[in-house]
Amino acid sequence: xxxxxxxxxxxxxxxxxxxxxxxxxxxxxxxxxxxxxxxxxxxxxxxxxxxxxxxxxxxxxxxxxxxxxxxxxxxxxxxxxxxxxxxxxxxxxxxxxxxxxxxxxxxxxxxxxxxxxxxxxxxxxxxxxxxxxxxxxxxxxxxxxxxxxxxxxxxxxxxxxxxxxxxxxxxxxxxxxxxxxxxxxxxxxxxxxxxxxxxxxxxxxxxxxxxxxxxxxxxxxxxxxxxxxxxxxxxxxxxxxxxxxxxxxxxxxxxxxxxxxxxxxxxxxxxxxxxxxxxxxxxxxxxxxxxxxxxxxxxxxxxxxxxxxxxxxxxxxxxxxxxxxxxxxxxxxxxxxxxxxxxxxxxxxxxxxxxxxxxxxxxxxxxxxxxxxxxxxxxxxxxxxxxxxxxxxxxxxxxxxxxxxxxxxxxxxxxxxxxxxxxxxxxxxxxxxxxxxxxxxxxxxxxxxxxxxxxxxxxxxxxxxxxxxxxxxxxxxxxxxxxxxxxxxxxxxxxxxxxxxxxx
Amino acid sequence: xxxxxxxxxxxxxxxxxxxxxxxxxxxxxxxxxxxxxxxxxxxxxxxxxxxxxxxxxxxxxxxxxxxxxxxxxxxxxxxxxxxxxxxxxxxxxxxxxxxxxxxxxxxxxxxxxxxxxxxxxxxxxxxxxxxxxxxxxxxxxxxxxxxxxxxxxxxxxxxxxxxxxxxxxxxxxxxxxxxxxxxxxxxxxxxxxxxxxxxxxxxxxxxxxxxxxxxxxxxxxxxxxxxxxxxxxxxxxxxxxxxxxxxxxxxxxxxxxxxxxxxxxxxxxxx
Numbered sequence: 001x002x003x004x005x006x007x008x009x010x011x012x013x014x015x016x017x018x019x020x021x022x023x024x025x026x027x028x029x030x031x032x033x034x035x036x037x038x039x040x041x042x043x044x045x046x047x048x049x050x051x052x053x054x055x056x057x058x059x060x061x062x063x064x065x066x067x068x069x070x071x072x073x074x075x076x077x078x079x080x081x082x083x084x085x086x087x088x089x090x091x092x093x094x095x096x097x098x099x100x101x102x103x104x105x106x107x108x109x110x111x112x113x114x115x116x117x118x119x120x121x122x123x124x125x126x127x128x129x130x131x132x133x134x135x136x137x138x139x140x141x142x143x144x145x146x147x148x149x150x151x152x153x154x155x156x157x158x159x160x161x162x163x164x165x166x167x168x169x170x171x172x173x174x175x176x177x178x179x180x181x182x183x184x185x186x187x188x189x190x191x192x193x194x195x196x197x198x199x200x201x202x203x204x205x206x207x208x209x210x211x212x213x214x215x216x217x218x219x220x221x222x223x224x225x226x227x228x229x230x231x232x233x234x235x236x237x238x239x240x241x242x243x244x245x246x247x248x249x250x251x252x253x254x255x256x257x258x259x260x261x262x263x264x265x266x267x268x269x270x271x272x273x274x275x276x277x278x279x280x281x282x283x284x285x286x287x288x289x290x291x292x293x294x295x296x297x298x299x300x301x302x303x304x305x306x307x308x309x310x311x312x313x314x315x316x317x318x319x320x321x322x323x324x325x326x327x328x329x330x331x332x333x334x335x336x337x338x339x340x341x342x343x344x345x346x347x348x349x350x351x352x353x354x355x356x357x358x359x360x361x362x363x364x365x366x367x368x369x370x371x372x373x374x375x376x377x378x379x380x381x382x383x384x385x386x387x388x389x390x391x392x393x394x395x396x397x398x399x400x401x402x403x404x405x406x407x408x409x410x411x412x413x414x415x416x417x418x419x420x421x422x423x424x425x426x427x428x429x430x431x432x433x434x435x436x437x438x439x440x441x442x443x444x445x446x447x448x449x450x451x452x453x454x455x456x457x458x459x460x461x462x463x464x465x466x467x468x469x470x471x472x473x474x475x476x477x478x479x480x481x482x483x484x485x486x487x488x489x490x491x492x493x494x495x496x497x498x499x500x501x502x503x504x
Numbered sequence: 505x506x507x508x509x510x511x512x513x514x515x516x517x518x519x520x521x522x523x524x525x526x527x528x529x530x531x532x533x534x535x536x537x538x539x540x541x542x543x544x545x546x547x548x549x550x551x552x553x554x555x556x557x558x559x560x561x562x563x564x565x566x567x568x569x570x571x572x573x574x575x576x577x578x579x580x581x582x583x584x585x586x587x588x589x590x591x592x593x594x595x596x597x598x599x600x601x602x603x604x605x606x607x608x609x610x611x612x613x614x615x616x617x618x619x620x621x622x623x624x625x626x627x628x629x630x631x632x633x634x635x636x637x638x639x640x641x642x643x644x645x646x647x648x649x650x651x652x653x654x655x656x657x658x659x660x661x662x663x664x665x666x667x668x669x670x671x672x673x674x675x676x677x678x679x680x681x682x683x684x685x686x687x688x689x690x691x692x693x694x695x696x697x698x699x700x701x702x703x704x705x706x707x708x709x710x711x712x713x714x715x716x717x718x719x720x721x722x723x724x725x726x727x728x729x730x731x732x733x734x735x736x737x738x739x740x741x742x743x744x745x746x747x748x749x750x751x752x753x754x755x756x757x758x759x760x761x762x763x764x765x766x767x768x769x770x771x772x773x774x775x
Contacts, residue, residue, distance in 0.1 A: 327598045342598040389630040389644045390538050392597035399530050399638045407530055407638075410588050410608035433596060442596035478592060485528045 025093035026119055028056065028075050033083040039075055040090060053078035078474075080131055087127040091119035099127065213449065213457075215280040215311040221272045222288065222301070224265040234264040238289040238297070241275060246287040246303045255287070264290070280311035280359070281427040281449075309449035309457055310429045313354040315374050317347040317461045322375035328382060328391040337391065339374055345393040346381075347461035348431045348444040350374045352482055353398065355429055356406050362486040365405040377401065395431070395480050407485045415479045421450050423481060431480040432458070434472035442477065445469075530638035531663045533610040533631070535617065536594075536602040540626030540646055540758040543600055547625035548649060550591070551583065551618040552605050552659075558583035560591045560605055563620050586610070615659040617669075621649035624688050626758055631659060633667035645671040645766070646758045648681040648690060673771045675708045681764060690760035693736075696729055703729070716775045723772045730765045737761065 027040030030051070038054035040047055047056055054077045089099065119125060159166050212219045218241075224234065240246065240255035258275050265271055278284060285305050290298040317323065323340025326333045339346060350373060360366035372380065381387050386397040395408045413419060423430045424447065431444050449457035460466040469476065537548045549561035562582050582591050588608040595601035619629060630644040647655050656672040682700055685691040703726040710719045737759075 337598065345597050385642070386640075388534075388536055388597070388599065388632060389628060389642070390536075390542065390599035390602065392536070392594075392599035392602070394534060394597075394632055396532050396534065396632065396634060397640070399634070400640070404528070404530075404638055407528065408532075408608075410590070410606070412588060442594075444596055485530075 025091060026073070027090045027092060028073050029088040029090060030054075030075055030077070031086045031088070032081065033085070038077060039088075051077055051080075082131060085129040085131060087129060089119060089125040089127070091121050091123040091125075094120045101129075213306045213308050215309040215448070216278050217274050217276040218278060218284060218286065218306045218308065219272060219274040220286055220288070220304070221270060224267055224269045224271050234267075234290040234298075235293045236260070236291050237262060237264060237271075237273070238291060239273060239275065239286065240288075241278075241284045241286045243283060243285070245285045245305070246300070249300060251303075252287055252289065252300055255285075278308050280308055281424065283307045283425070307424065307449060310355065310424065310427060311359065312351050312429050312446055312448045312459050313358075314459045314464070315347050315350050315354075315461060316464045317343040317374065319374070322373070322378070325375055325378060328378065328387045328393070330382060331379075339378060343374060343378070344444045344461045345395070345431075346378055347374045348446050348459075349393065349395060349398060349401075350377045351446045351459055351461070352429060352431065353377065353402055353406065356402065356484055359427065360405055360484045361427075362405075362484065365484065365486055368403040368405050370403075372401070395482075398482060399485070405485055406482055409481045409483045411481070415476070417450070419481075420447060420456070420479065423483075424448075424450055428481075428483055430482060432456070432469075432476040433478040433480070434469060434476050436472055443472070444480075445472075529609055529636050529663075530634050531609050531636045532634045533605075533607045533615075533659070533661055533667070534633075535605040535659070535669075536630045537604075537619065538600050538602045538628045538630065540628050544625075545601055545623075546603050546627070547621060547623035548603070548627040548629075549620045549622050550603050550605050550629070551620060552586065552589075552607075553616045553618070554586055554611065554613060557585035559586040559589040559607070560618070561603070561620055610661050610663075612661055612663050615661060617657040617659055619647065619649065619655040619657065621651050621653040621655075624650045624684065626690060626760060626763070628758055629657065629669075629671075631667075631669040633659075633661060635665065635667070636663045639666075641666050643669040645669070646763045647671065647677075647767075648684040648688075648760050648763055650680070650684050650687075653680065653684075671767065671770070673767045673774075675704060675711060675771070678764070678767060678771060679704045679708075681760075681767065685760040685764065691733075693733060696733055700726060700729055720772060720775050723768055723775075727765055727768045727772070730761055730768070734759075734761050734765070 029037055029039035029041060029048075031037050032051055036050040037048045038051045039056045049056060054075070056073070056075045058073060087099070212221075220239065237260050239258040239260050240252055241258065242251065242255035244251065246252050246255050258273075260273060262271070262273055275286070283305065284307070285303050287303045288301040292298075318340045322343075323338060325331060325339050326335045327337045327339050327341070327343050327346065329335055329337070353369060354371050354373075357366065357369040357371045360369060380401060381393075381397065384400065386394075386400050388394045399407045411419070420430060420432070429446050429448060432447055434443050434445055435441070436443055443460075443462060445461065446459040447456050448459055456469050457467055458469060460471075463471065468474075535550060535552065537546050537550045539546050549563070551558060551560035551563070553559075560583055584591065586607055589610075590604075590606050592604055592606075593601065594604045617629070619627065621627075626646060626648050628644060628646045630642065632640060632642050634640050645657065649655060655677065657669055658672060659667065659669045661667045679701070682697075682704065686694065686697050691697075703722050707719050707722045707726070710722065
């Protein structure tokens, strides 16, 4: 399912837990190529949702104490058409803002894009979005429509004739463009255009990164730039990553350099590179610089964030090895309730157990966990009667199955994306309860990764190829939280909160 | 010497306290309410009360589901006054749909469970309690209920010991269950209905006179009638080639006659 999700929240969203002073100082309005709108129409003072399958409104998030709320604006368009959109950020108060954009293509690949700035009442910021579903979403975002500040350095000799400065035709001109609204945490998109006399306009932009992830790799995509603005071909790329954001040249110098065996393509073509050897469930920031044939180094690209997926082993409840086996009953019992038919909870539980057998943070506890596939887990639960009376799974028995190494946990806070992402950030997969409208059945899936707010990557025990919640309307009903136990119960509820994708 | 012993005892207590403080807390209490017939929607809702705090069904306003802007489905009109407690409808555990009360780290003490009939039928209540060290205990009971009727149970939760659950059985409950069993055709042999009711009415009268021995005698006769009926049912099923115990185990069909026998025995034990 193609989707654009645009989230706007106070820049101080990083202080999500700081108290109740955060507020939104802006409204959003998105207009498509046909002029249809979704968002706040300041001419009428009303919310409009003319774009099909679109939604705009407030989302409230409890603070740490669960008392006060922090609000953010949310704008969603399901199945957006290919084309250009304009997003207006309309100031209603003075303050900073941040826009986090997530796009997903029909295959569930997603991209995250950040930008931010300051706004005052009545002020309008424009963000241009070019949505291309085939490559995973946004391809270009041009911030504001006022030209960035452009310094021009003339490298060759100048001469003056009757008070007018002239340069010779072969003089090299270097453009150094900076976008004044780019601040920390912003996209870093730098854009200008130039022409000499009546020749064609040349667009100059630095490389713009996007990414997609697996449990041990991040695939970066960007548009190739030339050695002179957007003309020609660069000679090589310098790609770096860090667990801290890369926003300055200093950050870039400190970041880990990737060995890049990639010959740059001509300007304007898509480049793709996969950074491998990464750790599962870890947050990484990536940035790129481009080097030309004269060894000139470009400015820093935007910094993209990605969290690698949790390496949760996958089991399918319909695997021929166990799909016909009675669910939580002795094997010789005749029943329609087989693992293949009703074993989503059992299979999800097996995935969690096998994950912690590899990744429990405490080695001693890790060694206590025996890896079991759904069939073996079913046998163990039946043998020990570790299930509820009506042949139901009780997830709390995970503590028995794992010899005390994993426990189901609970918190007062309601299930929100913050909760899910807090767990994922701490490398703890959880189980989501979802609802399939087509079959009118509830179902359990294991979450392995996420981006804001609903772009969860899942292991679906019912459907091997289903890797996101699209089948379930991008919604979930409830969640089951688990945490590794080291016998000391050190994994407190408060330590696992976090905001997805926040900058460190 | 005394002083050494005292210091030693204090040290032992200290070590015990430290080990207690450091140990993980797995304590939890889960109570599920099912329909007595496998796969069918629950005919009961649950409400748990502890120290005046409520968790579960709010029978004054009913149960409603609302979907938030973010797509979460919230169950409205329910009490969630017990910390770390939830009450939800669950239908994806792989067995039968149920209403589930779940409490993490429940406080020690006496809980009263209200079983509220939302349909006429046979229900089953299942309790799973974990203590702090993850030792588990499962208990369950069944009942025959009509819409709007309310049954009760008591749960004593111990974080350091085995917890207990007991259905509260009195003469009114026995009479109602017996009437429900015939009214909703869970029991069909009308020949025994009047004699069973007579026995319970007699028990009721005797209770007012506090004649315990006679009550026991009447209850034993009540149970005997039911036991005989159960034997007849088993024999009939065997004739049809069915296995009473096997089919009841596989399909989780709780026979109403078993419920009546169990409850009557529990009531008898109270005298």
